[in-house]
Amino acid sequence: MTRAMDMTAPAKTHALPAGHPPVAFGRIGVLLVNLGTPDGTDKKSMRRYLEEFLTDRRVIEVPRWKWYPVLYGIILNVRPARKGKDYDTIWNRERNESPLRTFTRSQAEQLQGRLADLAGVEVDWAMRYGNPSIAERMDALKAKGCERILVYPLYPQYAAATTATVNDKVFEYLLKQRWQPALRTVPPYHDDPAYIDAVAGSIESHLATLDWEPEVVLTSFHGIPQSYFAKGDPYYCHCQKTARLLRERLGWDKDKLKITFQSRFGPEEWLQPYTDKTVEALARSGVKRIAVATPGFVSDCLETLEEIAGENAEIFRHAGGEKFSHIPCLNDSAPGVDVIEAVVRRELKGWV
Template identity: 60%
Template sequence: MTNVVSIENARVAAEAKPERVGVLLVNLGTPDTADTRGVRVYLKEFLSDPRVIENQGLLWKLALNGVILNTRPRRKARDYLKIWNTEKNESPLKTITRAQSEKLAVSISDHDHVVVDWAMRYGNPSIRSRIDALMAQGCDRLLVVPLYPQYSAATSATVCDEVFRVLSEKRAQPTLRVTPPYYEDPSYIEALAVSIDAHIKSLPFVPELIVASFHGMPQKYIDQGDPYQAQCVATTDALRKQMGLDAAKLILTFQSRFGFDEWLQPYTDKTIAQLAKDGVRRIAVVTPGFSADCLETLEEIAQENAEIFTHNGGEQFAAIPCLNDSDPGMDVIRQLVLRELQGWI
């Protein structure tokens, strides 16, 4: 009789449990504070990931803990302070990713059993904490949305690594889906073109050309099979076609190199310096590899590279914002999510 009661209680509990779908937007990450300590904690987690720095041998650990974490955080903290959202005491990446999550939730609110949340791969809120929160709300299915238009092992794959790590510790795992990269999705390309065109029309000058700057990576990662570079090229080609521009008017470059290895070329900073030296006086830079503005766009491009351009003879420089939580940007995310939720909603 006891066994019968236990089985019946389990059946009732299973029927009462709400069946919900969790949608988790994930971006790269950010320090919790714009000071040396906060940046050091963030960089240690980021640079200890073997997807980011593949050779995690003794020499790298000595360099990381003995040199990099004792020098780089102080300098980077100064950079973060230049762009910090002082009102909310957080980085713009965190502010924007939260807004993307909130707006997505509103835009698909007619599906009342879908719960939208957001996380950072490095830093807070962590992927672990948000998966736990979604499961606590009854989500037995989970769609993970890496907010990277182009796939790379150092971005999209490491999001999956962490999700799998978290789920490996769960006895009752949610059913899992992960959105694919959307580097040449028509809605994404159209949104980029609309955003670029609108911002250029708002400028007090007409750019002679547009630089499409993507985050770089070591060339050896590509040589070992990472598809990232090919997808950046595909994005740029599709954007040229959408905007009716030739290769001379929309050029592709790679930024943010780190260390001594050869990285993907051409380099953004060297290209921008050379353009100015060659007599180009007015340019605009767009960053199609970023779904939200962050240190690499707001400081590295809009400030550092703007200074490089003017220092070498350039006159007018515009950094075009990422799609962020704009209407075109949210349309891209909403379409991507609804497409991948088919069969669940």
């Protein structure tokens, strides 16, 4: 029986001595991983989540002796309550979870159905920070007999603070495994035609629902400190290429589609131009109508729903703007899952 034929059958099990549970094998896993989410909006849940996030050396590269007194002395005593209130404004109350968790689960469930022709492939999902954890879901895939696992960090543009830290956590898990599965990781897909077409299509579809036309459309990407870029992080270049390809696909120029960076944190200079400063400057210059897309985010989350659709909309109107629209992320829409499926099928070649 060939390997491909073997993959169409249920997981096999190894016969072991009495008293040992059977070990499944012969399957392939796909693990979708997004940034993370707190388990609740209460202070304790927020502190636990922020502590895991802000102690990651990929996220904060400041020396520990300098960073920890600030983190544990100030930030984790003040920020959890404040961010909990922000999360509360976007919380999915029906499921009692953040939208990021809702969308990521849905993406995984839809992908599992779409890969039905690849029998023997198991799809799961995890969060880099918070639950479900990467280790928990890697354990679950191994228990189902997945000897090969494709890890998919849900970030189109590569950054050490996002893609790399997901991979780090997976490799950390493997360090503790006696029987390691074979591993592949999804590369950045910031210029993938399927991704560009889907984002451009979502922008066109959203603008068609408005009874007004924006004078300017911003593509707002999550920022990183300038120092990270200076050290060799390719993120800025990936974002610029995505924006350029979107302009070409939409037939717009740089005055119509601008690139900005959001969510800066702390006193250090981050990638510029800043989204909030640009939104304010546009309004003060007389621009009355703008829309903002966030193509670096696979799913809507706090940074898109609260920071862009809420905070930046207020900044724009307060500075004299009149019409502001946030263009939703691809989320678990059919075009959004189309992109994930296209990337997964490509990266599974040779395994299935």
